[in-house]
Amino acid sequence: xxxxxxxxxxxxxFPLVPIRSLGPRHRDRIAAHLLALDESDRYLRFGYAASDxxxxxxxxxxxxxxxxxxxxxxxxxxxxxxxxLAVSDDxxxxxxxxxGVSVLKAARGRGYGARLFDRAVMHARNEGRDTMFIHxxxxxxxxxxxxxxxxxxxxxxxxxxxxxLKLPEATLATRLTEMVEDQMAELDYGFxxxxxxxxxxxx
Numbered sequence: 080x081x082x083x084x085x086x087x088x089x090x091x092x093f094p095l096v097p098i099r100s101l102g103p104r105h106r107d108r109i110a111a112h113l114l115a116l117d118e119s120d121r122y123l124r125f126g127y128a129a130s131d132x133x134x135x136x137x138x139x140x141x142x143x144x145x146x147x148x149x150x151x152x153x154x155x156x157x158x159x160x161x162x163x164l165a166v167s168d169d170x171x172x173x174x175x176x177x178x179g180v181s182v183l184k185a186a187r188g189r190g191y192g193a194r195l196f197d198r199a200v201m202h203a204r205n206e207g208r209d210t211m212f213i214h215x216x217x218x219x220x221x222x223x224x225x226x227x228x229x230x231x232x233x234x235x236x237x238x239x240x241x242x243x244l245k246l247p248e249a250t251l252a253t254r255l256t257e258m259v260e261d262q263m264a265e266l267d268y269g270f271x272x273x274x275x276x277x278x279x280x281x282x
Contacts, residue, residue, distance in 0.1 A: 096151055096191065096194045097151070097267035098149050098194065098260065099150050099152065100148070100264070101143075101150045102143050105150065106141065108150075109138050109141065109150070110139075112150075112158040112159070114135075120181065120184070121134065123218070126214075126215075145165075146165045147199070147202055148164070149198055151191055152268060152271060154271055155271075156275055159182065160180070160183065160192070161195070162178065162199055165177045174208050174209045174210065175210040177211075177212045180195050180196065180225075193225050193228065196226075197229075203246055204247065205253055205257055209245065210243060213241070213244075214241055216239060216240070217235050217240045223242060226242035226244065227242075230244060232244075
């Protein structure tokens, strides 16, 4: 196990949750997830009350070659939680990654946001990033709590807050763990696909 002082690396208070890496073929599911957020949740996620058109534009503009998107699916293969790990185009910020997350109301209280953050941290480390960055509205207490619990430094400036988490270098343990978790998530997704297909046939 990777022994560091980073709480986001060693935290084990939540059970293992299959977290799948998302690609272009999941774009419609991503859009459906975000469109299911109500006005208040969209305001916290995007920093403004995004309209359906703006949400669809965001989903259509996701760059899967540059950024990493992660999701948690329920048994019906609905995307109930997702995270966006974005890499800056600014060469000065080349080793930093920005994290954003959204969880549907019905799936809250299960630690999904924190699990997605942990997953993003591990990938960022393995990709050579040294800083995780979160920009959020100061009233987004859930997001800022995730950052603080992970050991991030939070700086508030009026209605907005920035959180910075310095990341340790990758280890053999983090690389192997990411490989295993990717494989488990793929298997879980495949099982859910089969179960859904059988259920549709029976109905």
